[in-house]
Amino acid sequence: MSTILIVDDEPTARETLIAMLEGNDFQLELARDGFEALQILDKMSVDLILLDVMMPGMDGFEVCQRIRSRPRLAEVPILILTALDDRASLLRGIESGADDFLTKPIDRYELAARVRTITRLNRYRKLMEQRENLREMAERVVVAQEEERQRISRELHDDLGQALTIHLLGIRDLQNDLTIPTEAMFDKLQTLYGQAYEVFIKIRTLAHNLRPPVLDTLGLRIAMQTYCTEFTRRTNLPVTFEAEQDMPKLPDIYNVTLYRVLQEALTNIIKHAHASHVWADLSMEDQTILLTVQDNGHGFEEGKTESNGIGLTGLRERMILAGGKFNISSSPTRGTIVTAEFPMPEGRPVTEVT
Numbered sequence: 001m002s003t004i005l006i007v008d009d010e011p012t013a014r015e016t017l018i019a020m021l022e023g024n025d026f027q028l029e030l031a032r033d034g035f036e037a038l039q040i041l042d043k044m045s046v047d048l049i050l051l052d053v054m055m056p057g058m059d060g061f062e063v064c065q066r067i068r069s070r071p072r073l074a075e076v077p078i079l080i081l082t083a084l085d086d087r088a089s090l091l092r093g094i095e096s097g098a099d100d101f102l103t104k105p106i107d108r109y110e111l112a113a114r115v116r117t118i119t120r121l122n123r124y125r126k127l128m129e130q131r132e133n134l135r136e137m138a139e140r141v142v143v144a145q146e147e148e149r150q151r152i153s154r155e156l157h158d159d160l161g162q163a164l165t166i167h168l169l170g171i172r173d174l175q176n177d178l179t180i181p182t183e184a185m186f187d188k189l190q191t192l193y194g195q196a197y198e199v200f201i202k203i204r205t206l207a208h209n210l211r212p213p214v215l216d217t218l219g220l221r222i223a224m225q226t227y228c229t230e231f232t233r234r235t236n237l238p239v240t241f242e243a244e245q246d247m248p249k250l251p252d253i254y255n256v257t258l259y260r261v262l263q264e265a266l267t268n269i270i271k272h273a274h275a276s277h278v279w280a281d282l283s284m285e286d287q288t289i290l291l292t293v294q295d296n297g298h299g300f301e302e303g304k305t306e307s308n309g310i311g312l313t314g315l316r317e318r319m320i321l322a323g324g325k326f327n328i329s330s331s332p333t334r335g336t337i338v339t340a341e342f343p344m345p346e347g348r349p350v351t352e353v354t
């Protein structure tokens with residue numbers, strides 16, 4: 001059965017539509033204004049929206065735009081109901097994203113015919129259901145990947161890290177226990193200690209990069225800030241990091257993916273760009289979360305690099321799996337800019353501030 005959402009502020013107009021559509025095996029949902037319509041759409045999928053234009057508070061054009069700005073609702077069919085029979089408002093309706101119009105007073109046969117054509121196909125809902133299934137599957141893949149990384153990280157840190165600590169202490173003890181060590185022997189032990197210590201640091205870094213603990217405890221903004229500061233300390237390359245102060249709590253999959261983008265983008269800059277400055281920016285606009293990482297290095301010509309690298313390909317795949325968009329653009333004069341974008345997740349709690 002198809003579901004139709006009727007949005008009209010006038011009770012009589014709603015009742016007329018109900019009367020015209022009744023008996024056609026439709027489930028009818030009613031909204032008295034744009035706000036109520038958006039609330040209903042947040043909770044359920046509908047097959048068609050019948051939308052009045054002249055409404056107080058938010059007119060039909062604005063409701064239409066808001067619906068279209070939400071990725072999940074970008075393709076739901078919208079029929080605008082208008083008493084305005086002039087070209088200018090029809091044009092405005094199309095610009096706002098409506099699919100078709102019916103002029104008031106509405107002819108019941110015309111309405112029935114249009115509605116039947118749209119709902120019979122019922123393509124929209126099937127498409128959305130498939131997309132939702134795919135998205136859920138992809139999310140499970142990324143979550144499983146992250147859990148595996150977390151497990152390996154713990155193992156590296158706890159098992160190997162601790163075994164090496166004991167090893168290091170052993171060498172120290174040996175150095176202390178030797179009552180009259182020869183200089184050569186002392187140097188050998190010192191070298192052995194140095195080498196083991198290097199391995200220890202590498203394992204620690206690996207463990208931290210596999211699953212940055214700060215991401216779990218302090219949230220994305222601080223994790224990124226910390227990473228940038230640490231990056232500058234290691235490389236002497238200044239990074240200006242800016243982020244929205246009141247960032248809402250994002251799904252875990254967004255956090256880890258955006259963090260990985262930052263890591264790889266900065267690593268690429270240090271490896272390839274010869275830049276003198278980097279700007280990283282985490283912002284929230286309207287319904288999207290956007291990370292940009294830009295450098296002022298010597299860039300590269302797209303399609304002309306002969307790289308066997310897997311960094312960028314991996315990022316692109318991760319972003320798609322997590323439901324986002326990834327882009328890199330570069331030119332020899334402008335440096336390189338990496339962008340990663342996620343739609344604000346609908347229907348998920350986004351109130352907690354980190």
Ligand SMILES: Nc1ncnc2c1ncn2[C@@H]1O[C@H](COP(=O)(O)OP(=O)(O)OP(=O)(O)O)[C@@H](O)[C@H]1O
Pocket residue numbers: 268269271272273295297298299300305306307308309310311312313336
């Ligand atoms: N910020 C940048 N400045 C200049 N060139 C870049 C930049 N980022 C990427 N590139 C170019 O794009 C290529 C592909 O990058 P990618 O991260 O996929 O691979 P890689 O860094 O070479 O290797 P890997 O990431 O697998 O260790 C690089 O080899 C380099 O030529």
Ligand SMILES: [Mg+2]
Pocket residue numbers: 264267268309310311312
């Ligand atoms: Mg790389």
